[in-house]
Structures are given as C-alpha cells and as structure tokens.
Amino acid sequence: MNALNLKRLGPGAAILVAAAVVPSIVPRFYTYILAVILITALLAMSLNMVVGHGGLYQFHHGVFYGVGAYTVALMLTKTPLPWWVGFVAGPFTAALMGFLIGLFCVRLNRLYFGMIQISLGSLIWALTFRWYGLTGGDDGIHGIPVPDVLSGVTRSYYVILIVFSVCLFFLYRIYRSPFGTTLRAIRDNPERCAAIGINVRRHQLFAIVIATFFAGVAGVLFVVVEQSVFPDLMFWVLSLEIMIMCLLGGWFTFSGPILGAALMVSLRTFAGVYTEYWTLILGVILILLIFFLPEGIMGYLSTKRKQKNGRRTVE
Amino acid sequence: MVGLSRAMILFIVSSGMSLVLGVLRVPNIAHGSLYMIGAFSAFSISTLLGGGNAGFWLALFLAPLVVALVSFIVERALFCHLYEREHLMLLLFTFALMLILGDLVKLFWGADYRSIMAPPLLQGSIRILGSPFPKYNIFLLIIGPLVAVGLWLFTNKTKIGKISRAAAVDMEMVGAIGINVSWVFAFTFVLGCFLAGLGGALVSPTISITLGMDHDIIMEAFLIVAIGGLGNMWGALVGSLIFGLTQSLGVLFWPQFAIVFPYAAVVIALTWRPRGILKSVW
C-alpha cells in the first residue's frame, strides 16, 4: 500500500518541488501566471468534487469563489479587524452561502437543482453588481490593502503554493475517504444509495459545503494575487468555464481539473496575445472535447493505461 | 405598460427556449446568441433595403429564418450526434455554441453599437389614459399574444406539434410508434431557435444592438423558464409577465436595484414552488 502511495504521489511531489523553484528561474510574469493557475486549479477541483464525483449540477460555482473574494475585500477595506480575520472569514462565508443555497438545491434533482442554483447565484451577482455603496458595483474594489507578508508577486506566489498544497492534501484525503466513496456512489445511483441507508440529501449538502469552502479559499487567494475584486467573478460564464476545465482535465479523475485549469489559463493568456477571438477558440476546443474526449485528458490516459495493464479499476 | 411589452419579447424568446427544453431536456445556452443574431440580421436586412416600411417588415420576416437556418445546420451537423450522451454534454455543447456564435457575430458585424428605426407606421406614440405610449410597444403587445396563440394552435392542432408534445412526455413511446425521434428533435430545436430569432428581430428597434445582449437575455430566459415550469409554454408566459413587471416596478421605485427585483421575484417564486409555478411537462 505504501509503495503504491509513493508511486502515485511521486510525480505530484516532483511537480511541487518544481513549482517551488520556479519563481527563481522564470520572469515575474510567468510566476504570476502560475499563481493564477494554482488558484484556478483549486477552484476547478472544488467544483469537480461536486460535479465530477458528486454528479450534482453545480452550475454556479463561481458565486462562491466571488463570495470568498468579496468577503476578504470588504473586511480589509471596510472594517478595522486584523487582516487574518478576513482571510479566515472568506472561506467560511463561502461555505455558509453554499449551505444556504445548497439547502434549496438538494431538495431537487438534476436540472432543477442547476436552475435554482443559477437563479440564487444570479441574485447574489445582481446585488453585487448594483450595490455601489458596499461592493463598488460593476467597478469592483481595487487596491485592497493586502498585508506586506503577502504582497509582491513572488511572496504571494509562495503563499498560494503553500495554501494550494495544503488544500490539495485535504481534498485528496476527502477523495479517498468513505465520504468520497459514498459521494461517487451517489453520483452513480442516488436511488440505490437511499436504499442502502444513506441520507442522500444530507450527503450532497455536506459535499456542497465542503466544495464551496474550498472555492472560498480560492477566492481569498485571488485577492492575494490581484488585490482587487469585481462582479465578473460571480458571472455565470465563469462558472461554466470552470466546468470546462474539469471536463478538459477529466472529471472522473482526481487530478484532472488541475491539468484542465493549467491548460485553460495558459491558453487564454497566450491566445489573448495573438487574437481577440479567445471565446471562439474556447468554444471550438469545447466542441472537440465533447466529441472526441468526453472523459478528458486524464480520463483518457487512465483508460489507456488500464487497457495496457489488462486491469480495469477506476473510481 | 413598458414592462408588459418587455414581457412580450421575453415571452417570445423564452417560449422558444422552453420548447427546446421540454422536448430535448436541454437548456439551450446558445439561445441568447441566436437572439442576438436575429437582431443583427434584422439590422443588416433592413439597412440593405434602405430602412422604411418594407425593409423593416422584410427584416422581421427574414431574420428569424436566417436564425432558423443557422440552427438547422448546427443541429444536423453536430448537435444531433449527441442525443445519446449525458445531459451535461448537451448543455456544455450549447455553451460552446454560445461562445462560438458570440465571436462570429463579432467577426461579422464588429463590436459597434447598431440600431434600427421602427417603421414609419409604428413610430411616435399615442396617448392611453393620458400618458404617451410608443406605438411600437403596442405593436409588441399585439404580437406577443399572437405568437402565444400560434404556438398553442401549433402544438395542439397540428400533427407535428402533437408529436413534439408527446415526445416531451414520453420519448420512447414516440420512438416506438415509428416516428423518427431525431427529426422531431431537429424540428423542435429549429422552431425554438426561430422564436429566439423572432424575439431578436422584434426587439431590435427598441434597444441598441450590441455584443453582450446574448448574455443578458439568456439568463433572463433561463430564469423565466424555471419559474414557469420547465417546458411549459404558458409557464413561459407567466414567467415573462412576472419578470417584465417586477423589472419595471423596480425601475419605478428603486432604480439602483432594479435588476435585483426580477431575480428576487424568481427566488421567491422558486422557494414557493420549486418546480415552477405551472406544471412542468416532465
């Protein structure tokens, strides 16, 4: 078991080490991009926990990301509380919001779940967009006074890397835990899960709370690196973009969303230099994915590997 | 009154969405893009014909057809191969379509604001109960119910309409009695998109036509369909009225938060009846 773990975690550890030395060898801009990738990857993983492993139509995950970010932003700019209070409050507020919205959603299944979530999420977006007095409306809030320890590209990068690694560790634990196993069982067959004594709705709600908590963490990290927030964080297009990342990486896998986020963020950054038709490219990629790679890159690779081993064990 | 005529546009667009949702079980996210294409085509056609009465009416007639053609091509070339797949895939496909169509519109028509005039016949306003009211809005108030009645007649009185209604309730049954389900899907999809295009053409004289109008309308249509009851045409009408009226009430009483009002109404409606106010066809 341990040997297997080592083999499985080996590449991950190597990547982490590589990630740790990157800022000292590449230009600042790339470090910044890497930080954005890490944040987006965390966000995508939190979404994938409920969509890919939970089978829930979590259509508006971006809202919780935004709630996390706005909580920090507001606490740092409008209250005299010490900075760390805001950083702790961000994820918890997001999780609370996840709990409240989740309460409505889990009563319904599938598409209705998604619909309710989109409408509740849009309400929050609309409020943020218009409430100039509090949230700065469509301008957002800029120049958020992030404490010195966290400011500067390199330093914030390391903070993000550490937080990301810690979250990754916890997400992996959850993935492998009985909770995660049960969640995947619910995805495959909620009716049967109820028949074997699982309180499906409570389990789903719990999953949403955990996922939104991590989305909140991602939101906090966003503030660390950008020092600003704007309502686009909660716009539904972003929510769907994150979903594409999960799809691209492979949503039945654990690490797929990281790859998906990395590819999407890099593509967007570099395509943005050459063309203003980024969404066109994104749309074409998505269609190609749907037609040719519905299980995503990681999903495809793991199927290939299994065929080679003549063994078929996936979760 | 402004709210009412706004509600008519919303109804035309969302009834198309509801139709597709009812039969294909997929919320067509590209619906808003087709609406936008409808508006831009209306602009091009009427400009080409030099404005005026003829230009407008022809645009109103042709623009939805252009949209229907686009959707037909997309459906037969790509979308129809996905019906067997997971629902999330269909949904994401329509999202991809939205992204692509949005940029294609940018390529075609550019990012400028466009506008067309209402035809001379419908310009100006008349007085109702002492307050002036644009003639064009009256025109919309007439068109909306006409479309509703037309749709009702279509789904209840024509054979293909009945088939699509039956397909919404029980797909396998329709397939079992020897009807080509794929073509029922195609037809419904195209008809739904036609309505999006019609909505776009109709709205074009009242707003400035611009990129981004797809995003606004799609979310509204989505929510309207959700409050009305998925796939229920009358639900779309009720939802549109709620949405349009709360929006104009919001503008009247608390302009800053006007956009919040309809959303809040949706939340209340869905809390009260999570499966929509009217019965869903599912």
Added chain:
Amino acid sequence: MLRVENVSKQFDGFKAVNGANLSVEKGEIVAVIGPNGAGKTTLFNLISGQLKPDSGKITFLGEEITALPPHRICKKGIARSFQIANIFHRLTVFRNIQVAVLSQKNRNLNLTSPSDRFFIEETRAILESVGLADKHGEIAGALSHGDRRVLEIAIALGNEPRLLILDEPTAGMSPEETAGTIALIKRLAETRGLTILFCEHDMDVVFGVSHEIMVMEQGRTLIQGTPEAVKNDPDVQRAYLGTE
C-alpha cells in the same frame, strides 16, 4: 416481523396497490406472486420507502415504518434489491458492496481516513458468500447481466439486513444462472438466518423455495398461505394459475 395492513397507492387515478395485506415471520422465505401489473413492485417500493402509501399501515418489528424515507427504513434492517440492475456502475465491485457496509456502520461521513482502511474483511466475506470474489476489482458497469444481478443482492447484504426484499432476482437470467441464484438465496436464508421476501415469475422457483406465498391481483391480496394452500385455492386457480 413485517406486517403490511390495507396499504393502497394510486398513480393518477390508477390504483396500483389497493388494500394489500402481507405478513412475514422471522426466518421465513415469503414469495409474492401475481400477474404483470398486479402491483408487486409497487408494494415492495412502498415497504422500502421509495414510494409513500396513500393509506394503510406498515410495521416492522413492532415499529411503524409507514412513509419513512428509504434510508431510515434501511437502517431499521430492511434491505432490498431491484428489478433492474441498480448498481453503482462506475465503481468497482468491491466498492459497490463497501459503500453499503460503510453506510450500515455509519461511517460514510468520515472525511479523513482512506476508504481502504474500512471493513475490508466484511466486504470480502460478502463477495465470497455470493461468489464474486474473483471479480472484486472489475468495474460494476462492465459485468455480465447475471453477475450484475448477483452484485445487486450482494449490495443489499452489505446492510446486514434482518429482512431482505428481492424484486425478481432471476429476471433475465439464463436457466443455469437462475439455478445458481436460487441456491444462493436458500443458502443465505440458512447461513445468515435471513428473512427473505421476494417476487418472481418462475413458478417452479416460487413453489420450490418459499415457506409462504402471497398472491396479488389488481393491487389486492387474494390470499396468503403455504404453497399447498395457495395451490389448492380456487380463487388463485381461477385468477392466476389457470391463465398461466
């Protein structure tokens, strides 16, 4: 042990179950038979909570369980299999059963330790008792039809039920598979002391294994009694066996 009294359920005016009565005693194998559409599956869904009855009362071990949600009923000791293979098709066979065991032991909210540390032995024991041990690593969705049906039963066993409800356990099976499944049911009843309630179309199977038989027609209970009594009942012969 289980008592169903005068239970009814309507769907859009159609009375699927209309005043059904049933009693199951501890240690018995009880079969429910009846023509297609007699309401057997609906009755099972009412007992296990998938559906809520419009009227009537269901008690289990002296406790009323009418209209409780399925997961609560399951925790009281009633597990069931389904007519269509209702498995977790993306998980491995092992995990399929482990999930049920985790649920039975109230461990499915554990967030921090790997699943691999829980109930390996218990799960393996079930796998061996149903004969799926050599397929534990396969994806459930890739199993053959017969194996899926067996897995279906095995998942229910994960709940350590006191009463096991099987909805047409041999539907769609080949004769050999049917024989194997029947032997399995008998063995389970003996070795685990399970009480089993099942419905089945194959009359040989029904009369071969059950202690008691309940006959349904159009949602009503015609009779419940020993196989002998049922065989000789004039109503049953008219309504059911006669038309067979």
